[in-house]
Amino acid sequence: MKKIIQDYTKEELGEIVKPPFRAKQIYNWVYHKHADSFGQMENLPKAMRAELEEEFTLHPLTMLSRQESRDGSVKYLFELHDGHTVEAVLLLMKEAQYHEDGTLKHHRRYTVCISSQVGCKVGCAFCLTAKGGFMRDLSAGEIVAQVLEIYKDQGIPSNHRVNLVYMGMGEPLDNLENVAKAVKIFSDMDGMSISPNRQTISTSGLSSKIEKLGAMDLGVNLAISLHAVDDELRQQLMPINKAYNIASIMEAVRNFPVNQRKKVLFEYLVIKDVNDDLGAAKKLVKLLNGIKAKVNLIYFNPYPGTDFKRPDPEDMRRFQEYLLSKGVLCTIRESKGLDISAACGQLREQKLQEGGAQ
Ligand code: SF4
Numbered sequence: 001m002k003k004i005i006q007d008y009t010k011e012e013l014g015e016i017v018k019p020p021f022r023a024k025q026i027y028n029w030v031y032h033k034h035a036d037s038f039g040q041m042e043n044l045p046k047a048m049r050a051e052l053e054e055e056f057t058l059h060p061l062t063m064l065s066r067q068e069s070r071d072g073s074v075k076y077l078f079e080l081h082d083g084h085t086v087e088a089v090l091l092l093m094k095e096a097q098y099h100e101d102g103t104l105k106h107h108r109r110y111t112v113c114i115s116s117q118v119g120c121k122v123g124c125a126f127c128l129t130a131k132g133g134f135m136r137d138l139s140a141g142e143i144v145a146q147v148l149e150i151y152k153d154q155g156i157p158s159n160h161r162v163n164l165v166y167m168g169m170g171e172p173l174d175n176l177e178n179v180a181k182a183v184k185i186f187s188d189m190d191g192m193s194i195s196p197n198r199q200t201i202s203t204s205g206l207s208s209k210i211e212k213l214g215a216m217d218l219g220v221n222l223a224i225s226l227h228a229v230d231d232e233l234r235q236q237l238m239p240i241n242k243a244y245n246i247a248s249i250m251e252a253v254r255n256f257p258v259n260q261r262k263k264v265l266f267e268y269l270v271i272k273d274v275n276d277d278l279g280a281a282k283k284l285v286k287l288l289n290g291i292k293a294k295v296n297l298i299y300f301n302p303y304p305g306t307d308f309k310r311p312d313p314e315d316m317r318r319f320q321e322y323l324l325s326k327g328v329l330c331t332i333r334e335s336k337g338l339d340i341s342a343a344c345g346q347l348r349e350q351k352l353q354e355g356g357a358q
Contacts, residue, residue: 001059001081005030006141006148010188023189030058031191055343057081057238060145064237077151080142084135085170086115088146090154094165097291110156111163114146116179117170122204124225125268126237127248129169129304138170140181147192164194167223173209183218193313196220197259202267207244210252222256223265223296224249228275229283237274246287253291263329264295270316272309279321288328295323295330 001342005013010027014020025043029035038044038052058189061078068074072092079085093109118135120127147164156162164186166172172179179201186194197218202268213222224251226233232234234241253264270276290335297320316332323330344345 002059003055003252004141005056007139009184010190025192060142061149063149074094086117086118088115089113090150107114109161111165112147112150113165113167114143115168115170116143116166116172116175116180120170121174121242122171124309138179140178140185143182144185145148152167153247162194163201164199164310171204173203173206173347176209182218204238204240205244205249205251207248210256214256221262223267227269229280229287250287260290263292266293266295267297268295269300270311272311276311276315278322285326285328295328296333
């Protein structure tokens with residue numbers, strides 16, 4: 001099997017293709033010019049191109065399907081070399097910018113939500129990915145290639161400002177080594193130049209790995225999928241809470257090096273009559289005491305076969321207003337891509353049912 005070129009940092013590549021400036025040229029072809037073959041890399045010696053072609057692949061993923069939502073989100077299903085499939089979602093954000101005369105214009109900004117594993121071991125009750133079990137970790141290159149393929153598909157210029165969230169299939173901290181490597185490859189100035197402070201690692205709360213990630217000091221942002229404020233309920237929703245309870249997560253977050261102008265994001269999936277009451281909001285405020293935090297309230301997105309329900313907008317607003325009144329920054333995330341089932345795992349699940357993907 002050929003090696004994946006996107007698995008290599010520029011420094012690693014420089015050890016293989018001597019002299020090392022060749023690695024910079026290859027990065028330029030892969031990440032800026034979006035080369036389809038090594039043969040196109042005309043500033044490399046012919047013999048080197050042939051050797052690269054022999055040993056490496058530029059295409060670790062094949063796009064199986066793309067579904068566009070009315071709000072502009074696009075959900076991709078990719079096939080890996082061994083037939084497994086993963087998803088990534090492109091979210092279209094609008095950023096307010098101003099013309100010179102002070103009038104408002106909108107600028108397109110993208111966020112790409114990427115997968116880090118095929119399946120997941122964490123087993124959250126509300127998650128479709130969890131139902132398929134765990135298959136394997138993605139390599140750094142398979143993580144990087146998801147974004148690269150989306151750039152190519154959308155014609156996004158390589159210098160465009162894009163944010164990344166490791167929030168697709170899988171628990172990124174359960175694949176920390178490869179995720180950390182992907183962070184470095186993404187941020188290489190000769191590659192995609194996606195700075196670590198535009199990359200957010202979202203975890204179900206593996207406290208010991210949060211500490212480890214903090215010690216690596218990569219400069220990435222941290223998001224915690226909290227979803228419940230007491231251990232009993234959290235354990236029901238996220239069995240991983242037995243191993244890493246809320247107190248241990250909060251302790252790890254307090255020790256995490258947060259970029260000065262940033263906050264730790266707490267994701268709170270709101271489920272009707274489960275965790276949408278004011279009592280929960282009060283406990284949440286207490287838990288966040290002393291942490292530079294921002295809370296994202298997310299509408300639960302019902303999928304076939306679940307008993308959980310979407311919360312009422314009034315309850316969402318009440319929850320949000322309470323947090324804001326206590327000085328906790330809080331936004332409500334509309335379920336982007338609702339009409340294409342953009343909650344993680346759903347597109348893959350459809351394909352599985354059709355017998356079209358593993
Ligand atoms: S929500 Fe995330 S962490 Fe939980 S089972 Fe699904 S993929 Fe894993």
